[in-house]
Amino acid sequence: MIGTVSxxxxxAAVCAGILVALFLPAAGEEPPAAESWKKTTRQWIETVAPGxxxxxxNPHGDVYVRxxxxxxxxxxxxxxxxxxxxxPPLTVAFRQVEAxxxxxxxxxxxxxxEFPAVPGIEKTRDRVDLAVFVPKGVALHVRTGEGRMEIKGxxxxxxxxxxxGDIRIAKIKGRVQARSERGAIVAxxxxxxxxxxxxxxxxxxxxxxxxxxxxxxxxxxxxSGEIATDYSLQVERRRFEEPGKHAVAVVGEGxxxxxxxxxxxxxxxxxxxxxxxxxxxxxxxxxxxxx
Numbered sequence: 001m002i003g004t005v006s007x008x009x010x011x012a013a014v015c016a017g018i019l020v021a022l023f024l025p026a027a028g029e030e031p032p033a034a035e036s037w038k039k040t041t042r043q044w045i046e047t048v049a050p051g052x053x054x055x056x057x058n059p060h061g062d063v064y065v066r067x068x069x070x071x072x073x074x075x076x077x078x079x080x081x082x083x084x085x086x087x088p089p090l091t092v093a094f095r096q097v098e099a100x101x102x103x104x105x106x107x108x109x110x111x112x113x114e115f116p117a118v119p120g121i122e123k124t125r126d127r128v129d130l131a132v133f134v135p136k137g138v139a140l141h142v143r144t145g146e147g148r149m150e151i152k153g154x155x156x157x158x159x160x161x162x163x164x165g166d167i168r169i170a171k172i173k174g175r176v177q178a179r180s181e182r183g184a185i186v187a188x189x190x191x192x193x194x195x196x197x198x199x200x201x202x203x204x205x206x207x208x209x210x211x212x213x214x215x216x217x218x219x220x221x222x223x224s225g226e227i228a229t230d231y232s233l234q235v236e237r238r239r240f241e242e243p244g245k246h247a248v249a250v251v252g253e254g255x256x257x258x259x260x261x262x263x264x265x266x267x268x269x270x271x272x273x274x275x276x277x278x279x280x281x282x283x284x285x286x287x288x289x290x291x
Contacts, residue, residue: 039079046094047073048101050072052138055100059143066132067155074138078091078130079129089108092105092128138156147162148168154171155173162181163183177199178199184265188272189215198256202263203264204264209268215255216251216255216256220259221259223245223260227268232250233249
């Protein structure tokens with residue numbers, strides 16, 4: 001699989017760089033013993049049919065997603081960092097359902113076969129970071145607690161949700177929906193990837209969206225924070241409401257609705273030029289490239 005080795009290598013390097021906090025002892029005391037972390041890596045390959053969805057729930061770490069090719073299989077590589085040996089180790093449990101495949105990080109051998117989807121229920125300092133490769137046509141639903149997400153190159157729809165973690169999205173060839181209570185959302189949305197409405201929502205986190213110069217969308221923004229944009233806006237102020245500012249931007253000729261909603265976070269809507277070579281720019285007849 002192209003790109004798999006390099007991504008996993010980068011993730012392994014990050015996990016190997018864990019910093020352990022050391023506290024200075026009082027005068028005359030012996031320094032405390034350093035916490036002994038143990039790191040292992042595990043890999044799973046599961047089948048999921050095109051047109052189905054993958055539900056990925058990780059209350060115990062970060063999630064990194066990349067395009068996984070054209071075969072009907074999902075590959076998950078987990079970096080497991082273990083500190084609390086008195087508690088059951090964390091693992092990834094899989095369950096085939098009618099809608100597709102559920103993959104949930106939770107205690108190994110848990111008595112609850114469903115594994116609670118609400119982050120923070122299992123109290124442990126152990127950690128699991130996931131690198132996930134999703135094939136074309138498999139929609140991804142991903143949930144974290146405090147962990148961040150980085151999702152790039154997916155060729156299907158995306159539904160991402162976190163409580164405190166930041167969400168970064170790029171090059172998604174499908175519909176995007178993302179929510180974070182306190183984390184930031186940064187997205188570069190593809191032009192013409194979907195005819196459906198898209199929505200990015202936070203309570204207090206900031207939202208930054210980059211749109212390519214050939215994008216066509218009707219963007220609706222609502223926040224009590226600051227709004228910064230490269231586009232013309234029509235702004236309505238609602239003094240006694242939260243969010244207190246509602247704005248509309250018509251991008252290109254207008255198109256599918258994109259909603260950027262935050263109670264108090266700042267919202268940025270930015271124009272992104274396509275990369276081009278100077279020799280590809282328009283040239284006047286019989287003359288040098290246009291200045």
